[in-house]
Amino acid sequence: MTPNSEAELAEMILGAEGSLKLQGGGTRGIDVAGISALLSTREMAGVTLYEPGALTLVARAGTPLADVVATLASEGQRLAFEPMDHRPLLGRIGTPTVGGAVAANVSGPRRIQAGACRDSLLGVRFVDGMGRVIKNGGRVMKNVTGYDLVKLMAGSWGTLGVLSEVSLKVQALPEAEATLLGEGLTAQDAVGAMSAALGSPYDVSGAAFVSDGGKAQVRLEGLETSVRYRLGQLAQSVCAGWQIVEGTESAKLWQNVRDVIPLAGEKGAIWRISVKPTDMPLVLQALGSPNAVCDWGGGLIWVAMPAAWDGDLRAELNRFGGHATLVRADAKVSGGTPKFPPEPAALAAISKGLRQKFDPRGILNPGVMG
Known part of the structure; x- marks a missing residue:
């Protein structure tokens, strides 16, 4: 099932006689229980409105992210949230779409700032x-009245509805970018430096740690004179002795973090963990110090857990108040471990009520989020 328009999409969903697996570019490979048909939005593509002066872009859900990025770049602009490309990590092909990024609320290193x-x-x-075709929000920033379905749809993984069009605010490309890179650091030293940099007045737009090599990196963006000044201030304080990496080499460092490239060739299960940033070293220690990519100042941890590890990752996280998403399963956890962490009873009741309201037949990506 590959609709070409919103009207066709509505007709196909209305006439569906069984469960539907929803797919944009097919780059994340989610598992759906008991599907009878695949519904792809890839033909619903194209930028329908772009107003650079208003920092606004509207695109159909199946529009390739690469097309959006190219359109924005032609006017010196970009997506602030720096969406990840899952293909290297998951070993998949396909084309990332803007609708898929919104449905999964995909957010990269710049989340700490933007x-x-x-x-x-x-x-x-x-x-x-x-x-039913539903519209919420608009094409400019404004106060929200009533239910904010815009925020609700982001991260709903298609369980409430199939996106047909999204409106996004965008931002200008910075004049300069540079990264301070420290190597041979422990996780504890790295989180201390990243926390200090993020707590400084120097407007850090990225702070990450890669366990292989003990590499910590802090990014600065903006006007060239401003970046130079802020680099100098951090290099004389919390990042003393760190290497300065600029331009395309800096961008490559952050693409590797964004797409979790250091774990792309790892065997075993891949987990995405959210914790308090300062707990990152303790979490890695509790998990046996696996290979990890830690973004958002340590608050987002990607780990590759070897099959030989015999612990319960989610149980280990309970004492830190964190939660984990199973991004890529291996033979040990496949089938028996849900992708998303279990919700508290009150939240689970709300989630169930929302799905009942928007999808009373339970046909949209059943089983993906409980």
């Missing part, structure tokens, strides 16, 4: 499980 994907969303159009 917010998540949902924070760049201005409006959405989607078709719910009854084939």
Whole structure:
């Protein structure tokens, strides 16, 4: 099932006689229980409105992210939330789409400064499980009245509706970019330096740690004179002795973090863990010091857990108040371990009620989020 328009999408969902697996570019490979058909939005593509002066872009859900990036770059602009490309980590092919990024709320290293994907969303159009076309939000920033379905759809993984169009605010490309890179650091030393940099007045737009080589990196962006000044201040204080990496080499460092390239060739299960940033060293220690990529100042941890590890990762996280998403399973955890962490009873009741409201037949990506 590959609709070419929102009207066709609504007709297909209304006429569906079984469960549907929803797919944009097919780069994340989610598992859906008991599907009877695959519904792809890849033909619903194209930028429908772009106003550089208003920092606003509207695109159909199936629009390749690469097309959005190229369109923005032609006017010296970009997506602030720096969406990840999952293909290297998951070993998949396909084309990342803007609708897929929104549905999964995909947010990269710049989240610590610019917010998540949902924070760049201005409006959405989607078709719910009854084939109804729903519009929420708009094409400019404004106060929200009533239910904020825009934020609700971001990260819902298609369980509430199928996105047909998204409106995004964008930002200008910076004049300069540079990274301070420290090597041979312990996780504890790295989180201390990253926390200090993030707590400084120097407007850090990225702070990450890669366990292989003990590499910590802190990014600065903006006007060239401003970047130079801030680099100098950090290099004389919390990042003393660190190497300065600029331009395309700096961008490559952050692409590797964004796409979790250091774990791409690792065997075993891949987990995405969210914890308090300062707990990052303790979490890695509790998990047996696996290979890890730690973004957001240590608050986001990607780990590759070897099959030989016999612990319960989610149980280990309980004492830190964190939670984990299973991004790529191996033979040991496949089938028996849910992708998303279990929700507290009160939140689970709300989630169930929302799915019942928007998809009473339970046909949209059943089983993906409980």
